[in-house]
Amino acid sequence: MRVLPILFNTEMVRAILDGRKTVTRRVIKGLPDGTYDVKFNGEEWEALFGTVGKGACFDFYKELKLPCQTGDILYVRETWQECCRNTIHSQIVHNKYCFKASVDNPIYGCIDRECGQICNWKPSIHMPKEAARIWLKVTDVRVERLQDIDDEQAIKEGFEGERCHCGGTAYACTDCYNSGWIEPPFVGFMYTWNSTIKKADLDRYGWDANPWVWVIAFERCEKPEEEK
Template identity: 50%
Template sequence: MAIKPILFNTEMVRAILDGRKSCTRRLVKPQPDEKHTYPLGFVTDSTEKKEVGCFGFDANEYGGSIQYVKPPYRYAPGDILYVRETWKKAPKGYYYYEDWQRNDIADVTKWKPSIYMPKEAARIWLKVTDVRVERLQEITDNECIKEGIYPSNCRDCNDIFGCDVCPDEGYDEVDKFVEVWNSTIKKSDLNRYGWDANPWVWVISFERCEKPEGVKK
């Protein structure tokens, strides 16, 4: 078991806390070139240790030259992730921006970016259950829901389905996911990484878990 960080924005932190998000998609970087478009799978054993845990792309199923890419932080099933979110120090612990935005419980001192959150400040812990590679446009309606984009309009609703407040008639999960995905990509990179570009992505599935023993409070 390895303990590794993962970043989420405020909206996705709320989705995890609400139990609506159980997977995330992250860009494969670098993207395989045009000659390497056949996904071979993960390297589990190799004379080159640096390749273990990487994913290989080949020209076709018969082999040849292989292009390797590695997951962010080499995420793998069984890893424990601590969620980095916007935060700041409190007199007896920590404040989290998502709570402040929702309940106005913190003061107005400067917030710290999620990238600088130390492990001991994390309140959300996740266990990786699966890591795979696919094209972005392979996502299904059910996978969109697992990404935490549903419900669409009501942040205060505790019901995921059948809510009288959050209308689901005519709701298109994929369209909503496209909107969310493209909003995370720089405009200058949309032609490479946006929905229409259909890039390769890591699909990282997870479940909530308790903080591991031995991690400082």
């Protein structure tokens, strides 16, 4: 078992805290040009790629390094700040830290009672391990193309969508095209996914690019004894 960090934005942290998010997808970077498949060969995940020349096809493979494995423990890095003793906000102060996902007005950080100074939020990438309040146990890791996600998986990603009043049973419903959804959960996932990708990388890793992704399933767990 390894203990590894994982970053989530504020919206996804709230989904985890609410029990709505039990899966996350992460881009597989560093795939060779010409990759046409990613498979598990019984021991490891590998990328299959090849070139065609003079009528012959030459296949190659590259072993992929998993971001985590089943049984690993992940501690969530989230937008945070170190609170002073006189903080006005009292919501979810974990040790000496406060978290953007758990305050009523996340625009500002905590405010010191005595001097009125606003403590700005700090990026999740800089959150120290000792501040972690959310611990996750990896239950499965697999690979698929991004657009393979369905509504069931999008719900597990934390997106609820908007259901139609017809429940998908009304014939020729004009509100939802007889699908039962006015906005399917995967649509929210799609827009959120693109919002997390740098503009320069959208052609490679955005929704339309349909990249290969790690699909990581997890469940909430207690902080490991060795980390206490």
